[in-house]
Amino acid sequence: MRRIAVTAAGTALGVVLLLAAKPHHTVAVPGASSGGSSGTSSGGAAGSGSASGVHTVTGGTVQTQWGPVQLKVTFDGTRITAVDVLQQPNGTPRDEEINAQALPILTQETLAAQSAKIDAVSGATYTSQGYIGSLQSALDAAK
Template sequence: MRRIAVTAAGTAVSVLLLLAAKPHHTVAVATPGASSGQAAVGGGSATGVRSVTGGTVQTQWGPVQLKVTLDGSKITAIAVLQQPDGTPRDAEINAQALPVLTREALAAQSAQIDAVSGATYTSQGYIGSLQSALDAAK
């Protein structure tokens, strides 16, 4: 009888700890295929100039995908390969948000950038695809 009580108490504590844990908020990123994941311009190493295509991130308004050019570990350019474009409003939002996101990413040299107000979904997709490309470049 004592074993049952100890087991029940242990189970209850475990469930409470799991429920108290804060969930991680992640962006779903489709991993790029092996052929499109890392296209080396100057070689496949961490040195030299190379381009890496990030995963396509599906947002509520459409896909976002980036191609990042690196010189060694320095981000030198970011090209938007896919962006939400279903409506004229999408084009208007992206025309304002994407250059800001690119400037911030180049300045920060990472995906640790702020979202653009009014373009939350595009920002999340941009950051997710950028992080995917940087992870593939390692």
């Protein structure tokens, strides 16, 4: 009888912990207001055009462990229509290989989500964090 009670209590605790866990589908953005970061953001965001119509905003440069990431985001009104990568880590052939795979995926996710709440690309964590950080600074500047 005691074994059943312990098993039931353990199962209940496990369910409570599982339900309390936060989903892991978003990435902490370096330089965000939530505290420490592995990268730092430098420079500001600059924009052109107006809040209505087509305009572009350049996100801040985010320094990652492997190099800077900076984006230029094009809007049609408030809708993101394009993302151009102005700077990316490119010190080694491996950097270029990672970015050739990761950046199109990140851009596709951005256009689908219409926000910086996108998943990181596996194997390109630092590039993903830099991308999301620069994207968020561009979105903030566009407001």
